[in-house]
């Protein structure tokens with residue numbers, strides 16, 4: 289059961305309209321202390337608008353936003369003190385070294401003069417830029433700039449960090465390292481992390497929970513396992529078994545397998561047998577086949593990853609009762625457009 293005192297970000301019925309456009313539509317979201325939450329959705333879904341409301345930088349049209357015990361709309365200053373925000377594009381003074389840039393940001397954030405130099409050096413080490421802190425940021429790669437952006441956020445010792453599309457434009461190794469760094473910081477410092485992304489593989493790597501956000505609405509929310517579990521409930525399970533030799537009496541085998549508990553459908557094609565069922569009966573099927581004398585050379589259980597979750601929620605009309613046709617088409621359009629690039 290959810291512990292209310294553990295909730296560090298709470299959005300209740302939040303709506304944001306820009307004229308006639310509902311950028312965020314009746315959003316309810318609770319994020320817990322120490323959690324890494326991924327806000328997943330295509331461009332224009334309303335992720336940035338949601339983040340700006342959490343930071344008190346834009347007012348909701350309706351609903352309330354609580355962050356670290358403060359009302360973000362009414363008390364944006366204490367929220368700003370507790371929350372570090374990294375926008376999708378971070379700028380630096382190219383002519384200054386990375387350390388000088390960080391010290392400058394530290395001062396702007398009110399870090400005491402007596403501490404700012406030493407704290408900046410510690411943070412540079414934490415983000416893995418210890419060896420490069422005296423280089424001018426003009427020479428920094430996009431991945432290094434992203435780490436420096438994270439350092440900018442960490443220097444004020446926040447309780448919550450919010451990262452808007454933090455993996456944009458970094459190469460695959462850089463992305464993996466950056467996400468690992470986030471995970472490590474969250475564990476070591478008990479930091480709560482909200483990261484927004486349109487890239488499902490990235491959030492899958494580090495997030496404890498994800499919310500799938502489309503056209504201003506949260507279509508599904510939970511950890512990857514429970515979202516996958518939902519799919520199993522809707523779709524059933526599938527087991528693929530490969531045997532040594534092509535099955536001779538196909539109808540007899542199909543018929544016999546169908547008598548087993550929970551088995552719904554059986555397809556036999558040469559050496560391949562596919563069994564769909566309402567629960568995970570893979571071990572029972574394997575035992576049964578071995579007892580009947582079949583030599584098994586392969587067993588594969590269908591596992592649903594976030595990819596499938598995306599596919600199922602958006603391609604096959606499984607958007608639950610919260611999404612309408614328009615948002616689904618919108619998502620498909622934006623998602624596939626992005627992925628063609």
Ligand SMILES: Nc1ncnc2c1ncn2[C@@H]1O[C@H](COP(=O)(O)OP(=O)(O)OP(=O)(O)O)[C@@H](O)[C@H]1O
Nearest residue numbers: 306309311329330331332333334335336337338453
């Ligand atoms: N200041 C604004 N005035 C009018 N419309 C806006 C404003 N800011 C955002 N919008 C619109 O609100 C919707 C949500 O935008 P938002 O930037 O929150 O989405 P997003 O999920 O962050 O996407 P992206 O990754 O492209 O930034 C979009 O249709 C956008 O055009």
